[in-house]
Amino acid sequence: MHELSIAQNLLALIEDEMAKHDKATLVTVKVRHGRLSAVVPEALTMAFEVLTAETRLAGSTLVMEETPVVLRCRACGREFSPESPSAAFAPCPACGEELGHEVLSGRELYIEYLELE
Structure with missing residues (x-):
């Protein structure tokens, strides 16, 4: 379960930010993750x-x-979100090209905001 190490790193980042801003309480942390x-x-x-x-x-x-997956077709340049959760095989809705698309979004993993007191 690599989520445990992700959570540990997340908490280390949160503690650093709390120290920087001299805050003692974490109310909310929002994490954005790509599909x-x-x-x-x-x-x-x-x-x-x-x-x-x-x-x-x-x-x-x-x-x-x-965050949903958004791809750019390598053949025609159209940006699209595939119907399947995988970007490995995603036919372009415009030209039908199936492979080699550029991933524009969907791999993210970051803290969007912290609410501190």
Whole structure:
């Protein structure tokens, strides 16, 4: 479960930001993850809850938001979101090209915002 190490890194970043801004309480953290980032939101949420239990971050809320996959066709340049969750095989709706598309979004994994007190 690599979500545990992701949660550990996430919490380290949060602690750094809290120290920079001299804040003691984390209210909410919003994480944006791409559909192709291989993150299981439920597992990350569980890891976050386990790692924050009985710490000063206990009771804070982790909000997860998924970014859809957007591809650019290598043949015609059209941008599109594939119907299947995989970008490995995604026919272009304009020209039918099936392989080699550029991934424009869908691999993200970042903190969108922190709500601190």
